[in-house]
Amino acid sequence: MYKEVLRSIENIEIYPVISLLIFVLFFLGVFFWVFRMPKDLEDHMKSLPMENDDHLTSEQP
Amino acid sequence: MMIIPHQFEFYLILIKKQQKNNQQNLSPMNDATLERFHYDNKIVKYFGAATIIWGLVGMLVGVIAATQLFLPEANLGNPYTTFGRIRPLHTNAVIFAFVGNAIFAGIYYSMPRLLKTPMWNKGLSWFHFWGWQLIILAAAITLPLGLTTSKEYAELEWPIDIAIALVWVAFGANMIGTLFKRRERHMYVAIWFYLASFITVAVLHIFNSLELPVSWTKSYSAYAGVQDALVQWWYGHNAVAFFLTTPFLGLMYYFLPKAANRPVYSYKLSIVHFWSLIFIYMWAGPHHLLYTALPEWAQVLGTVFSVMLIAPSWGGMVNGLLTLRGAWDKVRNEPVLKFMVVAVTAYGMSTFEGPMLSLKNVNAIAHYTDWIVAHVHIGGLGWNGFLTFGMLYWMWPRLFKTTIYSQKLANTHFWIGTLGIIFYALPMYVAALTQFLMLREFDEMGRLAYGNFLQTVVELVPMYILRALGGLLYLIGAIIMVYNMYKTAQKGVFQEYEEDQAPALAPSYNATGEFWHRAWERKPIFFTVLATIAIAIGGAIEIIPTILVESNVPTISSVKPYTPLELEGRDLYIKNGCVGCHSQMIRPFRFETERYGEYSKAGEFVYDRPFLWGSKRTGPDLHRVGGKYPDSWHYFHMQDPSSMSPGSLMPPYPWMTENIMDYSDLPAKIRTLQKLGVPYPEGYDEKAMEDLDVQANRIVSNLKEAGVETLPHTEIVAMIAYLQRLGTDIKATAEN
Numbered sequence: 001m002y003k004e005v006l007r008s009i010e011n012i013e014i015y016p017v018i019s020l021l022i023f024v025l026f027f028l029g030v031f032f033w034v035f036r037m038p039k040d041l042e043d044h045m046k047s048l049p050m051e052n053d054d055h056l057t058s059e060q061p
Numbered sequence: 062m063m064i065i066p067h068q069f070e071f072y073l074i075l076i077k078k079q080q081k082n083n084q085q086n087l088s089p090m091n092d093a094t095l096e097r098f099h100y101d102n103k104i105v106k107y108f109g110a111a112t113i114i115w116g117l118v119g120m121l122v123g124v125i126a127a128t129q130l131f132l133p134e135a136n137l138g139n140p141y142t143t144f145g146r147i148r149p150l151h152t153n154a155v156i157f158a159f160v161g162n163a164i165f166a167g168i169y170y171s172m173p174r175l176l177k178t179p180m181w182n183k184g185l186s187w188f189h190f191w192g193w194q195l196i197i198l199a200a201a202i203t204l205p206l207g208l209t210t211s212k213e214y215a216e217l218e219w220p221i222d223i224a225i226a227l228v229w230v231a232f233g234a235n236m237i238g239t240l241f242k243r244r245e246r247h248m249y250v251a252i253w254f255y256l257a258s259f260i261t262v263a264v265l266h267i268f269n270s271l272e273l274p275v276s277w278t279k280s281y282s283a284y285a286g287v288q289d290a291l292v293q294w295w296y297g298h299n300a301v302a303f304f305l306t307t308p309f310l311g312l313m314y315y316f317l318p319k320a321a322n323r324p325v326y327s328y329k330l331s332i333v334h335f336w337s338l339i340f341i342y343m344w345a346g347p348h349h350l351l352y353t354a355l356p357e358w359a360q361v362l363g364t365v366f367s368v369m370l371i372a373p374s375w376g377g378m379v380n381g382l383l384t385l386r387g388a389w390d391k392v393r394n395e396p397v398l399k400f401m402v403v404a405v406t407a408y409g410m411s412t413f414e415g416p417m418l419s420l421k422n423v424n425a426i427a428h429y430t431d432w433i434v435a436h437v438h439i440g441g442l443g444w445n446g447f448l449t450f451g452m453l454y455w456m457w458p459r460l461f462k463t464t465i466y467s468q469k470l471a472n473t474h475f476w477i478g479t480l481g482i483i484f485y486a487l488p489m490y491v492a493a494l495t496q497f498l499m500l501r502e503f504d505e506m507g508r509l510a511y512g513n514f515l516q517t518v519v520e521l522v523p524m525y526i527l528r529a530l531g532g533l534l535y536l537i538g539a540i541i542m543v544y545n546m547y548k549t550a551q552k553g554v555f556q557e558y559e560e561d562q563a564p565a566l567a568p569s570y571n572a573t574g575e576f577w578h579r580a581w582e583r584k585p586i587f588f589t590v591l592a593t594i595a596i597a598i599g600g601a602i603e604i605i606p607t608i609l610v611e612s613n614v615p616t617i618s619s620v621k622p623y624t625p626l627e628l629e630g631r632d633l634y635i636k637n638g639c640v641g642c643h644s645q646m647i648r649p650f651r652f653e654t655e656r657y658g659e660y661s662k663a664g665e666f667v668y669d670r671p672f673l674w675g676s677k678r679t680g681p682d683l684h685r686v687g688g689k690y691p692d693s694w695h696y697f698h699m700q701d702p703s704s705m706s707p708g709s710l711m712p713p714y715p716w717m718t719e720n721i722m723d724y725s726d727l728p729a730k731i732r733t734l735q736k737l738g739v740p741y742p743e744g745y746d747e748k749a750m751e752d753l754d755v756q757a758n759r760i761v762s763n764l765k766e767a768g769v770e771t772l773p774h775t776e777i778v779a780m781i782a783y784l785q786r787l788g789t790d791i792k793a794t795a796e797n
Contacts, residue, residue, distance in 0.1 A: 022598060023340050030336045034329040041247075046324035048175055048249040049315050 096244065096565055099558040100173045102460050104186045106555065108166035109453060109460070111194060112159060113543050116449075118201075119154030120536040126151050127529035129712065130679065131522045133702075136712035141205040143712045145638025149216045150204045155441060156214060156304065158197045163449040164308040165189070165232070168255055170456055171315040172239060175249045177563040181238025185231050192228035196221060207636035208278045212293045212671055214300050215269050219280045222270040229266065233259040240585040244563040248585060250331040254311030256585070257339045257592045261303040264596065269296035275733045276726055279632070283737065286666025287355060290674055295346035295600065302342040305440065306408075309448055310338075310377050313405065316452045317384055320397045326383035334376030339592060341370050343599025348419030351428065352648040353661070353674060360421075367419035374412030381405040396471035400451030403479060407443020411436060426497045429644055429678040431521070435489035442482045442535055450474070450542060457546050463553025470545045478538035484531030488524035495520055501652040509655055514681035519708050617664035620790040622739050623783075625727055625753040630783025632730075633722070633776055635673070637714070644675035645684040645787065658685035658788065665790060668739055680711055685788035692760055693767030695781045717776040724750065724774065756782055 128135040129144045136143045169186065173179050180186050199221050203209070209216040217225070236259060240248070269292055271283035282289050318325050325331060347355060347363030382405055385392060392398045414436050418427050427433060458465050465471060499517040502510035511517055623631060634640070647653050649660040661684050666672055690698075697704050700718055702711035728746035735741050741749075757773035760781050764771055771777060 026340060026595070027333075027337060030333055034332050037329055037332075042328050045247060045249060045328045048245065048247070049171070049251070049318050050322075050324055 094564050095562045097560060097562045098177075098179055099560055101169075101179055101183065101186070101557075102555070102559055103557050104180070104183075104190060105166050105170045105456070106460055107190055108162050108169060109457065111190075112162040112166055112449065112453065113539070113546065115154055115158030115162060115197060116539060117536070117543065119151060119159045120532070120539055122147060122151040122154055124529060124532045124536055127525065127532050130710060131525040131529070133710055133712050138713075138715075140207065140637065140714075140716060143637070143714075145641045145712075146205050146207055146209075148641045149209060149213075149638060150201065152214060153200050153204065153216065154197070156300075157200070160305060160309075160441075160445045160449065161193065163445075163452065164258075164304075164312070165193070166456070167312040167316065167452055168236070168308070171251060171312070172236065172255065174561070175245065175252060175315065176239055176243035177245045177561065178239060178242045181235050181242055185235040185238075189228055189232045189235065192224065192231065196224050196228060199224070203278075207638075209635065209638065210272065210280065210282065210671060211635045211638065211640050211673065212269065212282070212289075213297050213676060215266075215293070215296060218278055219270070219272055219274050220277060222266070222272075226263070226266060226270075229259070229263055233263065237585065237589070244566055246566060248588070249314070250325075250328065250335060251311040251314040253335055253588070253592070254307045254314065256589050257335075257596070258303045258308040258311070260589060260593050261299060261307075261339070261343075261596045264593075264600065265296045265299050265303065268600075269293060273733050273737055275729050279726065279730075281730075281733055281737060282671040284670070285737070286669045286672050287663045289670065289672040290350055290353070290666075291347065291355060291359065293672070294349035295343075298346040298349055299343060301437075301440075302338075305445055306342075307339065309408075309445060310335075312452060313377070313381050313401070313448060316448075316455060317381055317401050317405075320395070320401060320451065320455050321385050321388045321391065323384065323388060326380050326386065330376055330380045334373040334380065336595070337373035338370075338377070340595050340599065341366050341373060343596050345370055345419065348424070349676070350674075351419070351421050351424040352650070353646050355663070364419050364421065367416045369416075371413060371416045374415075375409060378405055378409035378412070381408075396465075396468060396475050397451045397455045399472075399475050400447045400454065400478075403475075404444050404447035404451060407439050407447065407482070411440040411444065414439070425648075425650065427493060428648075429676070430493035430496055431489040431524070431677075432493035433677065435486045435493065438485050438489070439482070442478075442485060446535070447478065450478070450539075453542070453546065457549055458553065460556060461550050461553030462556050463549060466545050466548035466552055470541055474538040474541045474545070477534050477541070481531045481533075481535030481538060484534060485528050486531070488527040488531070492521045492524035492528075495524075500656070501650075503652070503655075509652065512656070513706075514656070514678075515706050515709060518679070518710055522710075616667060617662065617791060619793045620665055620667060622668045622734070622741060623786065624756055625731070625749040626756040626779055626782040627786045628730060628734075629722060629724065629727065629753070630779035630781070630786075631673075633779050634783055635671075639683075640673045640675045642675075642677065642679035642711070643681065643683045644678050645682065646674040647682055647684050653682070657682045659791065661788075662791065665788070670734070670737065683784070683787055687785050687787040687789035688792070691767065692763040692781050692785065693769055695784055696764055696767075696769055696771070696777055699777055699780060717780060718771060720776045721772070721774050722776055722779055724753065727753065 125135060125142075126144055126147045129147065140146065169180060196217075200217055203218060203221065204216060208218050210218060215222075236255060240252075272280040273283060274280040284292050314325060314331060344366035345363055347359045348367045349363075351360050351364070382402070385398070385402065388398075392402055417423050418432070418436060427436075454465060454471055496517045499511045499520065500514075504510045645661070647657045647660045654660050666674075694705060696718070698706070699714045701713045701715065702709040703713075727749050731741055731746040731749050735745070754773065757778050760778050761771055761773045
């Protein structure tokens with residue numbers, strides 16, 4: 001059956017190769033960027049969930 | 062608040078940085094432009110309450126279903142509460158009602174706070190809330206009635222599918238609108254996870270739900286056989302990924318740092334693992350179909366990408382656990398953190414187990430057994446359940462501006478819940494291995510040592526009892542939590558609005574010299590498009606060849622469309638959820654072909670809409686059951702399974718011998734199938750009823766010879782017709 005499937009789709013073997021290439025290139029891009037990430041941005045991003053605590057109020061807007 | 066030294070350092074950085082930000086970003090403005098706004102806590106409270114209410118319902122139904130597996134009497138003697146219909150009710154309730162509402166509660170709490178703006182549109186928020194609850198209610202009514210497409214985690218019929226799409230789009234629009242109104246320039250990683258989840262679930266839901274309606278309550282899948290299986294498991298796998306995993310990672314990235322009171326361990330790691338995760342997840346679907354009639358190349362692709370998934374998954378787990386570095390002393394005392402630590406650990410366990418299960422040799426053991434059930438429950442009870450509990454215990458007192466009612470009860474919940482998970486999972490692993498070893502054993506004569514499938518099931522009964530106990534413990538824990546939450550709410554005063562202030566975003570932000578990814582984060586729409594592309598490539602490469610190339614599924618000339626009676630019998634089989642316990646897919650192993658017959662071929666399923674391969678064998682495979690037993694055997698077996706198979710755990714279906722089928726929709730069914738390309742002759746919709754009667758009368762007279770009187774239009778006759786047809790088409794070739 002495998003052979004039949006191969007015959008029925010032209011260049012089927014290219015699919016996994018394309019998929020791997022796209023992923024690897026994208027991954028390298030992100031990796032490269034992450035290493036160049038400025039420290040201040042990283043600290044800022046890390047701090048985002050830590051802000052705005054302790055100002056509860058029941059006041060209506 | 063007590064500040065320990067390293068924390069102090071962090072706050073110092075924070076203050077310095079904010080000063081810097083104020084100088085840089087807000088140069089055209091000054092602090093006087095601080096805007097005041099209010100977060101809406103009411104919608105969070107409602108989603109939180111819905112989470113626990115539906116959670117209890119879903120878990121209770123789960124305990125009932127687990128009990129039915131060792132005590133057939135627990136099916137309660139009517140079609141509506143029988144296992145085949147209860148199981149999808151359980152899965153839908155816990156996935157879409159319990160976990161779904163938890164996701165929404167968490168997002169409606171965290172997103173406005175991360176973006177420093179209320180949710181965009183209150184009307185949409187409430188449309189989302191009530192729409193979602195109505196959908197769940199519709200599911201709770203239609204599934205026991207047997208109105209189902211039978212595709213796992215997508216069982217709901219087409220009108221509900223459309224409602225889901227509408228409500229989901231409202232949710233997404235509300236998120237994107239909020240992004241436009243934000244006062245924080247950068248999107249925190251949690252929001253990326255929310256956005257990716259929204260986009261992907263929308264794509265998955267639409268493609269998997271493509272079906273042609275016959276009536277308001279019945280439709281046929283747009284795909285057939287192998288294609289249907291591939292689309293379904295592309296959906297099923299990614300529903301796990303983008304409904305149960307990515308939204309929860311987003312919640313983890315918000316609530317874990319909050320609860321531990323320290324920032325996430327590595328923001329860089331979170332970026333790398335986000336992109337890798339959403340990129341790779343989409344490819345891994347075919348690992349649900351190893352050794353089936355699915356084309357080999359798709360199976361290989363699924364396996365390779367599944368193994369690759371370990372890396373980004375563990376990236377998330379490591380990041381979560383290391384966020385607690387230096388705070389482990391708090392884990393000892395704080396139930397919120399205890400729940401979260403076990404949740405993240407369970408995530409690590411199931412994301413290691415998943416790739417292992419997609420290796421073909423491991424899959425050969427685990428597929429169709431209780432191993433898969435254990436695997437999903439480590440994820441469901443551990444990861445989703447415990448993270449939800451942790452989040453609720455953290456959030457609830459804050460909504461009511463108080464402290465938790467009882468720390469002690471929360472700790473009790475934690476320990477009972479943890480015991481529940483262990484009691485659930487361990488017996489399932491033992492059951493799976495026991496059954497696999499028994500099924501594959503041959504005696505010295507070369508025959509199956511346990512020729513009757515039932516011999517293996519009987520061995521598993523003690524394990525099934527322990528599993529139900531585990532589920533019960535988990536449910537008791539959840540009940541304790543509900544009491545605790547109720548008391549907490551009573552103790553405090555609900556804060557409907559929470560005030561905050563932040564400067565508006567400067568319109569003239571100078572972005573020159575910024576690196577590309579940093580710029581993306583500021584552009585939510587571009588970012589969303591990019592995430593869509595990432596998931597679409599995975600989906601497309603996997604799906605397009607199978608859908609477009611007709612000859613991808615080798616056809617077998619002797620495979621013919623179902624006769625009208627068989628078709629109606631098949632729909633009855635679907636209605637009763639038989640697929641929940643019986644597969645129709647014989648794998649090419651000697652121990653399966655010896656037991657069930659010739660292994661299943663892709664071409665045998667070209668008229669199966671939907672496919673019914675199944676994913677779990679609590680009973681034997683039925684693909685070659687056709688012609689194996691006389692009609693009367695099926696009659697007695699359906700009436701009382703233990704009369705033909707002593708010790709059988711199958712629920713009895715005595716009403717099938719009396720219930721009369723409604724055949725009024727038969728012509729519509731035939732016409733719908735013709736539109737989908739099934740080669741019934743022109744005008745057959747008018748003649749189908751005649752053929753149905755001829756076949757029904759033949760079965761009635763067969764039964765009469767065995768001394769059974771029955772009417773031709775009873776359910777049992779249609780069911781027998783379908784069962785006797787199963788897997789017989791290729792035998793016709795052999796005879797010719």
